[in-house]
Amino acid sequence: MSLRNAARAFPTMLRIGFSEALAYRAELLIWVVSTTMPLIMMALWTAVARDAPVGRYGTQGFVGYFLATFVVRQLTGSWAAWQINFEVRQGTLAMRLLRPISPLWAYAAENLGAMPMRLLVAVPVALLSVAAVGRAAVPQTAWGWPVLLLAIFGGWLITFLANVAIGTMVFFMESSQKLMDVWLVLFFVFSGYMYPVELFPPVLRAVADWLPFRYQIGLPVEVMTGAHGLAETLGLLARQWMWIFLLGVFSFTLWRRGVRRFAAYGG
Amino acid sequence: MIRRYLRLLGVQLRSSSLLILQYRGDFLLEGLVSLFWTVTALAPLFVVYRGRESVAGWSFGEALLVVGWFTLLQGVLEGAITPSLNGVVDHIRKGTLDFVLLKPADAQFLVSTTRFLPWRATNVLSGVGLFVYAFHLLDRGPSIPGLFASVVLLGSSTLLLYSMWILTVSAAFFVVRVDNLTYFFQSIFDAARWPSAVFKGTLSFIFTFIIPLALMTTFPAEAMLGRLSLKSLLAAVGGSLAFAFVSRRVWLRSIGHYTSASS
Numbered sequence: 001m002s003l004r005n006a007a008r009a010f011p012t013m014l015r016i017g018f019s020e021a022l023a024y025r026a027e028l029l030i031w032v033v034s035t036t037m038p039l040i041m042m043a044l045w046t047a048v049a050r051d052a053p054v055g056r057y058g059t060q061g062f063v064g065y066f067l068a069t070f071v072v073r074q075l076t077g078s079w080a081a082w083q084i085n086f087e088v089r090q091g092t093l094a095m096r097l098l099r100p101i102s103p104l105w106a107y108a109a110e111n112l113g114a115m116p117m118r119l120l121v122a123v124p125v126a127l128l129s130v131a132a133v134g135r136a137a138v139p140q141t142a143w144g145w146p147v148l149l150l151a152i153f154g155g156w157l158i159t160f161l162a163n164v165a166i167g168t169m170v171f172f173m174e175s176s177q178k179l180m181d182v183w184l185v186l187f188f189v190f191s192g193y194m195y196p197v198e199l200f201p202p203v204l205r206a207v208a209d210w211l212p213f214r215y216q217i218g219l220p221v222e223v224m225t226g227a228h229g230l231a232e233t234l235g236l237l238a239r240q241w242m243w244i245f246l247l248g249v250f251s252f253t254l255w256r257r258g259v260r261r262f263a264a265y266g267g
Numbered sequence: 268m269i270r271r272y273l274r275l276l277g278v279q280l281r282s283s284s285l286l287i288l289q290y291r292g293d294f295l296l297e298g299l300v301s302l303f304w305t306v307t308a309l310a311p312l313f314v315v316y317r318g319r320e321s322v323a324g325w326s327f328g329e330a331l332l333v334v335g336w337f338t339l340l341q342g343v344l345e346g347a348i349t350p351s352l353n354g355v356v357d358h359i360r361k362g363t364l365d366f367v368l369l370k371p372a373d374a375q376f377l378v379s380t381t382r383f384l385p386w387r388a389t390n391v392l393s394g395v396g397l398f399v400y401a402f403h404l405l406d407r408g409p410s411i412p413g414l415f416a417s418v419v420l421l422g423s424s425t426l427l428l429y430s431m432w433i434l435t436v437s438a439a440f441f442v443v444r445v446d447n448l449t450y451f452f453q454s455i456f457d458a459a460r461w462p463s464a465v466f467k468g469t470l471s472f473i474f475t476f477i478i479p480l481a482l483m484t485t486f487p488a489e490a491m492l493g494r495l496s497l498k499s500l501l502a503a504v505g506g507s508l509a510f511a512f513v514s515r516r517v518w519l520r521s522i523g524h525y526t527s528a529s530s
Contacts, residue, residue, distance in 0.1 A: 033451060033454075034451040040461075043465060043470050047323045047465040181300065185303065185304060189310045200314065201317065
């Protein structure tokens, strides 16, 4: 197997991913509805900000922030951990392993192939945000747009690689579901999904800056709503890609060792 | 008839506790995880109340009561309602629901009682812990009639949760591949963590009448503070009974709609 092989097959795999997303559109819809937490948090925080603004966020600021959060969550979603967990326990991973391309490519393609369907949800929400908040809802500088794309892609990569790492733990434990739950709790607390990380007390904020979670959601959202200048944004982007590198190395090593332990149950 | 169902319930409970006892190590781990959840779930509350006295008329201590009820009900939901009804979704996917439907007892009763996770009781304990801490912060005790009212409301909330789950599960008859129905439901229930007064407009309407989250956590908290009117109490009980009735009808219809995998 070579990288060239994978690159040649990838467009086809993306097409398969898209067809799957189309076939299971009800499931996708359920997933979209179950990510409405930002809207709940929006209601809560606008109620909080009604008397006095919190930090630099007034009512409008929170509306923009949480609609952006909703959009970013749609575009950075990955469910590889559940899939790996399921396929290892069912033994169906054996089928994927027979193919001349690493299953990880297939998982990535399935996630990315669903993107057009997700854009169908995300774009109207982004437009709604522009209608509600005005120009402040989207990047206002020329560099903001490419950086936003890069930050969203990076956010997806972190989510995907973390999913792979956690999913792969199923080779070493009976189930990695519990581990995923723990990751998700930390994600909710530290990612900026429920509140902008800058509202944290200083100590916790410093912790959040060094954890991977805020680079999944917080950073793209902040770029979208124009929270930082160019220099600061690039610094944060550097940390995001540092995490992508670390997680990438970690999860590929883990995967390679894990697959060796795999014995198709009931196969 | 009722005696027969009680005996059946006993049998189901015994078999699920035997299943749990096989994995004693999980008990401790689950307890720890659930404690961890409770603590981290408080993070947004601390962030919201950082530097302000009250939000939408609820002080920190009062809002903590709502969180306490949320935690307690989460224990009930995940310990007694979700596990067995997750099984139904599995049954529908695999087409094995036939085996349940063939049995000479009510199908809804059978599928609702197959599995319990007793370790979720730790959640109930953390809920009670939050009550104690909240009243300590408020520097007062709960009102005694209010406590009784809140026990009644616990019953009606459980009934509401159960009925909502039945409705969600019924959706599984019509939609293919819905492994994540649980997440869907939990994420809606998550809004119950906050006093209903913070929701305005459309959301407030939805959470009062369509998905009655306000009844589940905000009402009991208000009852404990002794400021829930008798009218609201009666409305909550009546509402939950109506909800249960509707969900039963929907369930029966969905069963009628079910075509087994082999046919």
